[in-house]
Amino acid sequence: MNMKKSIILFLICSCISLQVFSQQQFKALLFTKTAGYHHESINEGVTAVKALAERHNFGVEWHEDAKKFNNKFLAQFDVIIFLNTTEDILNDEQQNAFKAFIQSGKGFVGIHSASDTEYDWQWYTKLVGRMFHIHPAQQTAMLEVTDSNFPGMEIFPKRFMWTDEWYEFKKEEYSKNLKVLLTIDENTYNPNAQWGEKIGKGMGYHPISWYQDYDNGRSFYTALGHIPLIYSDPWFLHHIYGGIYWAATGKGIKK
Template identity: 30%
Template sequence: MRTSRPRHRLRPLAAALTGAAGTLGITLALVATGTLSVAQGRVGPGAQQLGDPDYGVCRGTDARCYHDWGNFDTSQGFKVLLYTRTAGPRHANLGPALAPGMNPALTDANVVQKSVVKMGADNGFQVDYTEDVSELASPADLFKYNAVVFYSTSRDTLDDAAQTSLRQYIRGGGGFVGVHNAFGTEYNWPWYEGLLGNANFYDHGRNQPGTVQTVNRKDVSTKSLPDRWTISDEWYNLVPAPTRVRVLAEVDESTLAEGVSGNYHHPGHGKDHPVTWCQYYDGGRAWLTTLGHDAKDFSTDGSFPGAAEFQKMLLGGIESAMGKKPFCK
């Protein structure tokens, strides 16, 4: 039950963002006293909920926290931006750092990028990818995409312009998918911590097999998964741990031979150690998972336990965050 109310209500930022000719031509109009927005001729109902005492935004599982301003035209299909820039440790499954610009050449070692592009091609959505922060400099750049995926980004991977763009994109009804070391990103930005579900990376033990429990079978990302399935990962400890989110999957800590941090189980999680969850946040949608450490998560030959389940879950998370499938059920 809510015990306090915010002193101030957030006001939508008045802005008009128009794409160049030949693009989607998206227009965002946020009017401080109204709810009218036009994009490609469609009028959305605007914001239903604005303020909240937690991170100063509306967040949680109430769909009224989503702000439908009508900013996304899907007549030409769905489109996702994959962002993998690292400003600190770099996971091996990302391969070598990418050249500047959008969609630079990939090597076989760029497993994440090649796999997500193929996932999109196999399932009817386009994937652009980049590690060039300047490609995120304008909200108009991001509004071309139905969802933005941060996959094992690290540390301060965004500059001031990109931070502002991401925030306005989410406020305009954008979708966000955070995978694995997205939790080791932008540590000193409270709004981003809220986007992750009031969660942040603290530490992890060695990479080891464990059993994932599917605790919610209604969501599109988990409905086809077994009740219990095994995969190897680093099993991130989170401080703070996610709150006011819809937990979709947890790790059964009793199945981890060496605990999650050395030889002990993390006291902050105990029997409830979430690995996947979703929420509405500041007008947008956010689907999160701490899984995704190993390049073998994208194998298709059945040699890596849990790979098929992880791929199904990630696909569902992306499709729901971008509005192609129902979100956070």
Template identity: 40%
Template sequence: MKTVAALLVLCLALCLAPTARAEGQFRVLVVAVPNRYHHDYAVVAQPRFEQMARRHGFDLDWAWNTAHFDGDLSPYHAIVLLNTPGDELAPAQRGALERYVRAGGGVVAVHRALIFNPPGDWPWFEKLVGRAFRIHPVVQTATVRVEDPGFPATFALPRRWIWSDEWYEFGPPLVEGLRTVLSVDETSYDPTRIWPGQVAHGMGDAHPVAWYHAYDGGRVFATALGHPPAAYDDATYLQHLYGGIWWAATGRGVIAPAD
């Protein structure tokens, strides 16, 4: 009798699962394509993102490749390019992403997603990211400064945050309207500490590492943070990501500065 009852409970749970999943407040696609320098992070990140979805009540699809871009992207309120750059997309898939954004979709570009090779091959994507990557020194600990405390990706962060990462350097903005969310204090690390044969000088006082903007009908949040696999086990970093995802998916949460 107990076995029958247990089977009935299991069947009921299976029947209700699709309904429960459909009740999420929004739906997010995370694309995590392994690459030469970024692969170990994904096995840490996936369970943490799934936990994030359960905690905050949104629907999550996880992808190890770009096949979703061959189908219908319209059900997604945001697409997270997790260490997945635009050069992973085939030409037809690039067109699908452009149509998705123009229809009002949100994009979250994380770390390696901010680098496009070869530069100039897909200007639309480079403008979506907002800045062109130049180089980065070796991983170091540095001080991150909150530049926009009214943006959700900063709500869980202290005004000064000690973090270890690859401190990407960028060229000037490729579009107007970029809003810097976080910057790194170059006096707190050595921007010139790099591999033999390469040269980095830093960006000076203004060195953004996270920003957001409206672009071509959609919303884009970009963060250069996220190289070490251990980052995806860090609660503060995950709150940083979720704040950006929430805004990209809904457009909500931004606190306007007081007059």
């Protein structure tokens, strides 16, 4: 073999090796559009998800432009992450593209105020499972693990302390298929809140994170994630990566 052929063969092998080593597990769309309250923690959240993508070898694109919600653009992704989105952010055409994405067998991850989004879209409220009602002042409480057989939950003790903004959800459970991962012990914090005529007194049984199979796709939600510094907490990052991984791939639950 002459030198020229050897160089060509080397370059071909190098390109193949580069493609193999650079191949990513899956690709996520990170969406942070707000039409209401804009969380200070969004910037930290974007940085955290990008770091997770580097650590766990998956692709991520961050957008706030709802025009990206069309069938052609969404086809390249395996999971859509709503990070602290609020209120009405998609029009009818964009909603249909999102719905088709889930129905094609792909995944959704909702973080914190994803449950404060698209209240009037029934399909979405079922996708999330529960919708935000009110919250008291940020404070420390005890969380309890109800299911450790889910990606990201294996590192948590059965009961642990956490400080966050504790969402009380509307009484309606929009989906009956929710599998709860975390609950909050309402005896360990003050759940009382009042915003004008809207009153919160706690929920009794108070789920904070859950997942479900929904409309041929997968949905994971966590209410944690209000405070910016939470997005540098290793436990929280493991929690949300577990949800992203499962929603994107359907893997990680021991049967």
